[in-house]
Amino acid sequence: MASKQALQAVILAGGQGTRLRPLTLSRAKPVVPLLNRPILAYQFALLKAHGVSDVVLACSYRVADVRAALGDAEQLGVRLRYVVEDEPLGTGGGVRNASDLVSGTLFVLNGDILTDPNLTEMRRLHETRGSRTTIYLQQVPDPSQYGLVETGPDGRLKAFREKPAADEKITTNTVNAGIYLIDAELLSRIPQSRPISIEREFFPALIAEGIPCYGWCPTAYWRDIGNPAAYRAAQIDLLHGRVGLPLSPLGKYVDGSWIGEASVAREARIIAPSVVGAGTTLGPRCRVGPGAVVGDGGHIGSDARVEGAILWERVDVGPGAILQDCVIGADVKIGAHARVGPDVILESGAVVPEGATLTR
Numbered sequence: 001m002a003s004k005q006a007l008q009a010v011i012l013a014g015g016q017g018t019r020l021r022p023l024t025l026s027r028a029k030p031v032v033p034l035l036n037r038p039i040l041a042y043q044f045a046l047l048k049a050h051g052v053s054d055v056v057l058a059c060s061y062r063v064a065d066v067r068a069a070l071g072d073a074e075q076l077g078v079r080l081r082y083v084v085e086d087e088p089l090g091t092g093g094g095v096r097n098a099s100d101l102v103s104g105t106l107f108v109l110n111g112d113i114l115t116d117p118n119l120t121e122m123r124r125l126h127e128t129r130g131s132r133t134t135i136y137l138q139q140v141p142d143p144s145q146y147g148l149v150e151t152g153p154d155g156r157l158k159a160f161r162e163k164p165a166a167d168e169k170i171t172t173n174t175v176n177a178g179i180y181l182i183d184a185e186l187l188s189r190i191p192q193s194r195p196i197s198i199e200r201e202f203f204p205a206l207i208a209e210g211i212p213c214y215g216w217c218p219t220a221y222w223r224d225i226g227n228p229a230a231y232r233a234a235q236i237d238l239l240h241g242r243v244g245l246p247l248s249p250l251g252k253y254v255d256g257s258w259i260g261e262a263s264v265a266r267e268a269r270i271i272a273p274s275v276v277g278a279g280t281t282l283g284p285r286c287r288v289g290p291g292a293v294v295g296d297g298g299h300i301g302s303d304a305r306v307e308g309a310i311l312w313e314r315v316d317v318g319p320g321a322i323l324q325d326c327v328i329g330a331d332v333k334i335g336a337h338a339r340v341g342p343d344v345i346l347e348s349g350a351v352v353p354e355g356a357t358l359t360r
Helices: 039-049 063-070 090-097 119-128 184-189 198-208 228-239
Strands: 008-013 054-059 079-084 105-110 113-115 133-139 148-151 157-161 174-183 213-216 222-224 252-254 257-259 274-276 292-294 305-307 322-324
Touching: 008 039, 008 090, 039 054, 039 105, 039 113, 039 119, 054 063, 054 090, 063 079, 090 198, 105 119, 113 174, 113 228, 119 133, 119 174, 119 213, 133 148, 133 198, 148 213, 157 198, 157 213, 174 184, 184 198, 198 213, 222 228, 292 305
Parallel strands: 008 054, 008 105, 054 079, 133 213, 257 274, 274 292, 305 322
Antiparallel strands: 105 174, 113 222, 133 174, 148 157, 148 174, 252 257
16 A cells, blocks of 8 residues: 555755745755755655655756755755756656656655645545545635635545636635645656646646546645745744744754854843854844844844844844844845845845945
8 A cells, every 4th residue: 555655755946946036046945044944954854754754856956055055864864865957847847857766655845835734644635535646735815826726525626727817717715835645656647858837737637637636725834935025934933933843943942042052242132032053153232133043153243133134144243233124145244333124135245334224
C-alpha cells in the first residue's frame, strides 16, 4: 500500500521571486531569511514532522545561493537533492523534471508559502477516498489573486482555475494553497518538450478526464509570502507564535526573545518578541523590538531604535537612527539619526545618508 512506502516531497523553487524584489535581486527566494533561517527550513520542518525526510528541490535561479545556504539539509533533518532546470519549465515541468527521483505518492509544495497543516491527515484522506491527486485548499477574503478551486459536496474537484481575469466572475473563495499529494505515476502525463503549469494545465486535465481528485480544506495557518509586505507579516506571525511549526529561532530564549551570542551594552533594551542574531553588537541605550529581527553580524548604534523591522545580516544602524516596520537587506548602512519608515524595503548594500528620512 502507498502508506507503507517512504514518503517523499518535491518543492517547487524555480521562480525568480519577482514579487519579492528588491530583496531577491541579491538572493534566491528559497533562502530569503525568516527569523534568520532560510524560508525552506520551515517547509522542511513541516515535512519532517509528518514523516517526510526525502526532499527534492526543483530550482533554476541562483542555484549556487541555495546550495550554499542549504547544502544537503542534513542539519535540518532531511535528505535534500536538487534538480536544476537549464531553462524555467513552469510548475508542472519542475515536478516532471524531478520524476526520476520519486515514486509512490508524493507531496509537492510551492516554495513560497508558510503554513502548518496536518499533512498526516491530508495523506489519510487521500488514501481513504481513493484520490489520485489531493489539493490543500484555503478560504480567503479576497480570492482574486489566487487559483480558484471548486469542489462538490464530497470534496471532489469540479473545476480548477488559476488567477481569474479582472472581468471574470468569482464563484468561490476557496483557493489553491500550494501543497499537493500526487500519485507519481500521473507525472508521465506532463509533457517534457515545453514549460507547463501544473495549475492551469495538469490539474484541469485530470479533472476533465474523470481521474479522482479531491480538495482538502483544514483549519491551519497559511500565508503566501511572495511580496515584501506579506514577508514581513509572516515574521511577525512567527514571533508571536501564530504558526504551529516545530522550528524555533536560533539563539537563547530570554524573556520572550531569542538572542544569539551578541555584545549587548548594559543600557541596551531588547523588547519581546524579537530575534537578535549571532555576532551582533547593541550599543548603549538602543532599543530593539518589539517585533524586530536583527540578522547575524549586525550593529545597532547608541540611542537607535529598531521596532517591527526585519534586518538581514550585517546591517549597520547609526547612532540615533529609527527603523520602524520596514525590511532591510544585507550589508545596508543606515546613517546616524536617519529614519526609515513603515513599508520601506531596502535592497542589500543600500546606503541611507546621515539624517535622511525614507518613507513609502
